[in-house]
Amino acid sequence: MKIAVPSTEPTLEGYVANKIGTASYLLIIETYDMSFEAIDAPSQSSGAGAGVRALSLVMDKGAQVILVGHISPFIVNGFADQGIKIVTQVSGKVGETVKNYMDALDTRQNNPDPQPETPSSQDQWRAAMDMGLRQFRAFLPLVTGVVLLLGLFQGFISEQKLVSLFSGTVLQDSFWGACMGSILTGNPVNSYVIAKSLFSMGVGISGITALMLTWVNVGLIQLPAEAKALGTGFALVRNLAGFIMAVIISCVISMFAGGWI
Amino acid sequence: MIRPWLFPLGVVCLYGIGLMLAPENTEKAFDKSCSIFRHLVLPICLCLIMMVALNRFLSPKTVTQFLGKSSGIKGLFISSLAGILSMGPVYAWYPLFKSMKEKGTTNFHLANFMGCRSIKPVLLPVLVGYLGWRFAGVFVLACLAGAFLVACIVSLFCSESPPN
Numbered sequence: 549m550k551i552a553v554p555s556t557e558p559t560l561e562g563y564v565a566n567k568i569g570t571a572s573y574l575l576i577i578e579t580y581d582m583s584f585e586a587i588d589a590p591s592q593s594s595g596a597g598a599g600v601r602a603l604s605l606v607m608d609k610g611a612q613v614i615l616v617g618h619i620s621p622f623i624v625n626g627f628a629d630q631g632i633k634i635v636t637q638v639s640g641k642v643g644e645t646v647k648n649y650m651d652a653l654d655t656r657q658n659n660p661d662p663q664p665e666t667p668s669s670q671d672q673w674r675a676a677m678d679m680g681l682r683q684f685r686a687f688l689p690l691v692t693g694v695v696l697l698l699g700l701f702q703g704f705i706s707e708q709k710l711v712s713l714f715s716g717t718v719l720q721d722s723f724w725g726a727c728m729g730s731i732l733t734g735n736p737v738n739s740y741v742i743a744k745s746l747f748s749m750g751v752g753i754s755g756i757t758a759l760m761l762t763w764v765n766v767g768l769i770q771l772p773a774e775a776k777a778l779g780t781g782f783a784l785v786r787n788l789a790g791f792i793m794a795v796i797i798s799c800v801i802s803m804f805a806g807g808w809i
Numbered sequence: 810m811i812r813p814w815l816f817p818l819g820v821v822c823l824y825g826i827g828l829m830l831a832p833e834n835t836e837k838a839f840d841k842s843c844s845i846f847r848h849l850v851l852p853i854c855l856c857l858i859m860m861v862a863l864n865r866f867l868s869p870k871t872v873t874q875f876l877g878k879s880s881g882i883k884g885l886f887i888s889s890l891a892g893i894l895s896m897g898p899v900y901a902w903y904p905l906f907k908s909m910k911e912k913g914t915t916n917f918h919l920a921n922f923m924g925c926r927s928i929k930p931v932l933l934p935v936l937v938g939y940l941g942w943r944f945a946g947v948f949v950l951a952c953l954a955g956a957f958l959v960a961c962i963v964s965l966f967c968s969e970s971p972p973n
Contacts, residue, residue, distance in 0.1 A: 622864075676865035683904045684857055686813070691900050693817035695845045700823060703838020704831070733898065736929045744939040756940075757948065761955065764927040770900045772816070777903035778910060778919060782967045786920050789962040793955045801947055 551577045551649065552611035553642045554602065558586035560643030566617035568606075569599025576609045577646050585609070607632065615645055620675045690773040697769050701731060714751045721755030722798040726791050729762030731769060739763035754802035761794035845898075852897020856905050863908055876914040888918035889953065892925030899923060917964035924956025 554571030555562035565571035590601040774783040827835035
């Protein structure tokens with residue numbers, strides 16, 4: 549059987565690497581004679597995909613077992629479904645580790661009542677937290693930029709300037725209301741407050757409705773962040789559809805419910 | 810490491826230029842940004858907690874069952890309810906949306922979630938107080954209908970990617 553071990557050196561005297569993505573070498577060891585192939589592991593500078601590429605290399609080489617220091621329990625379970633066993637919390641010299649594993653395997657085969665190795669609850673929580681923080685960290689720069697840009701816009705464009713855009717025509721007010729809401733995005737309650745103050749300044753119901761609909765649903769300034777999260781196509785289609793829908797709905801509401809406020 | 814920070818650094822440069830040309834407005838803009846950041850803290854914490862829970866408990870199989878292609882009315886109800894109950898600005902939720910999409914949530918349900926965010930039961934009294942109960946009722950129904958229609962359009966034009 550073939551066992552893959554991420555290693556610090558291209559020999560059995562190397563030490564088991566803590567993580568497969570950061571290892572210098574991948575050793576594929578044939579257990580019946582301890583012959584092995586040493587492969588240069590994907591470079592760490594190639595980014596977050598190094599671990600995935602290393603695992604892919606290991607699968608291509610036909611390894612049935614991977615011995616490693618630490619790996620996400622989700623990957624352990626996923627590979628178990630593929631018939632590849634991953635053993636974690638492994639340390640020490642590669643050669644000795646493989647021999648110890650084979651001895652343990654022989655012992656288990658002689659005592660047939662194996663306990664499946666599942667990650668502990670603590671490991672699973674830690675992995676879930678690590679993944680959550682990693683996902684969030686990836687978005688932090690974009691969210692920071694979006695918030696700073698929003699502040700810049702709100703600081704330089706006054707309410708009076710915005711009100712001057714509304715002419716009283718249903719379609720035109722809907723359009724400008726939708727534009728305002730698309731740029732000045734934020735919490736829904738803020739849109740209610742602004743809508744009320746615009747209404748008291750004489751802006752029509754179509755403009756107010758369009759603003760409230762687009763305030764939460766459409767966002768021009770955070771479009772890059774949405775594209776990064778969900779894809780450029782999704783972001784563009786959703787925002788454009790949301791904008792058009794807001795204009796249509798606000799015109800309809802204005803025509804049928806204009807006297808209700 | 811530096812590349813993701815180029816965009817916010819660019820905006821900071823705009824602040825620098827603004828400070829030289831219009832210091833009062835720039836100061837106002839900075840105050841607005843700080844206020845937005847302060848209001849983001851709670852939604853982001855909530856979002857992070859949900860992401861950790863999602864990563865811990867929900868497998869792609871489970872997410873697909875409730876919010877995947879064949880989840881039907883149940884999925885529509887869940888995504889609408891989740892959007893209604895979510896709080897804070899939408900950009901605080903993007904990391905969670907990405908995670909949900911990777912686990913198999915369809916574009917339809919994500920778009921519906923985002924569309925239903927306009928409806929906030931807790932704020933309905935405010936809306937009624939400001940603009941009347943009839944307008945509030947019509948607004949809520951219009952939001953739900955609009956969210957559904959936008960979700961249909963997104964589903965039609967955007968292809969689904971398989972869950973990781």
